[in-house]
Amino acid sequence: MSTTTSVGGKVLLDVGGKKFSTTIQTLTSHEEDSYFTALFSRHWELEKDERGRIFIDRNGDLFVEILEYMRNAQNYDIPSDEHLQHKLLNEAAFFQLHKLSARLYLFKDTSLLNVEHQRILNKFYGKKHQHWQLMYKATRDGFDTAAFHKLCANRNRLTMTVIQSTDGYLFGGIDARNFEDTSDSEDTSDCEDTSDYDRISPFLFLLVNANRNHPTKFLPIKKIVPYYVNKYGLSFGKADEYDLRISDRSNENMNSYCNLGRNYSDTIGLGKNTFTGSHHFQTKEIEVFTLASRPIISIQNVAITHWPKSSLKTTED
Structure with missing residues (x-):
């Protein structure tokens, strides 16, 4: 079944078997050239299943964080778990969420810094x-x-x-x-x-x-x-x-x-x-x-070294 989806309406997603309900406005309002702005272009015909869901073959558990970011980008808190952060870098790249990638990745081309x-x-x-x-x-x-x-x-x-x-x-x-x-x-x-x-x-x-x-x-x-x-x-x-x-x-x-x-x-x-x-x-x-005068997006060389977690300490009062 195929249909043309109008911008701003409710949309049902099946991401890796995990079901989501959101709006097209939520998925497209924060990034101009993202995966979703292309997906919901008026020129695209979207394939849906019998329940009206659009299937995306990505990790549904990680998409929980992606959707949380798109729902409240300005106040989104980067997860403290380092392993999750690395996974989110890959998801941000796939969905072409450049602003999220920029927040996750601060030192371009480092191989030393996680x-x-x-x-x-x-x-x-x-x-x-x-x-x-x-x-x-x-x-x-x-x-x-x-x-x-x-x-x-x-x-x-x-x-x-x-x-x-x-x-x-x-x-x-x-x-x-x-x-x-x-x-x-x-x-x-x-x-x-x-x-x-x-x-x-x-x-x-x-x-x-x-x-x-x-x-x-x-x-x-x-x-x-x-x-x-x-x-x-x-x-x-x-x-x-x-x-x-x-x-x-x-x-x-x-x-x-x-x-x-x-x-x-x-x-x-x-x-x-x-x-x-x-x-x-x-x-x-x-x-x-x-x-750098502006965010520089690059995740190909993101450091994968896992160092022991530790709390932050400074000499400042």
Whole structure:
């Protein structure tokens, strides 16, 4: 049986054997180019079963969340369950719900950060829906300092750096500094300037460490002025008293180190052992992000690493 469905009317759905009753307005009002706006185009003839239901071969249990989002998109709360979040990314892609995908996926092209960690870093940053553009990825672009400078060379750019050690620990920092400007740097038209450059105080963070501490944000204990970088790579703190520094070709040596407490608060009392359990460490991956001026939708490389769940802790009052 086929019929032409008028926009705005009641519609019955059978999604993977689970039955739903809603309206076409609910399914089409939040996204202009979604699966449903195409499905209910006046030019389509919809095939229904004998009870008038439209069958969609997707997971009905997950569609409960999809429909909840479409019924109340502005106030929809992202589920806290990490496994469910990953499944919802796939469903959002199938139904072409780009705004939902953008809320779930905040750090474009990351292979290090799961959805929970992306949300934690945005909470540390102060904007829970902030999106980030990948500037540099060490396994793709090279671990040498020259590669880092080539891709991150842009004046007054606020950056979020995520470091993974060979033991799988995750940590890093956010900084606003004057990178060396070069004529062959990549086009960064998709990235913001630095409207937050003067507003954001730099900080270090841990997501996963050797001591199983909660994700923690470490604030400066003294003023840290952005400086002009010309020969050094990734480093946090003041010259000659860095709290965190990554060496040239850090994947091949143990010259990278942590000295937390010199410029940033050592609130958990582990000092040089804060991030990896030892003073020096070797890196496995480094990702550097900058602010994106608009949501960037990409789920092909969503991180699937499952880290232990933990509650959020910061050093802020």
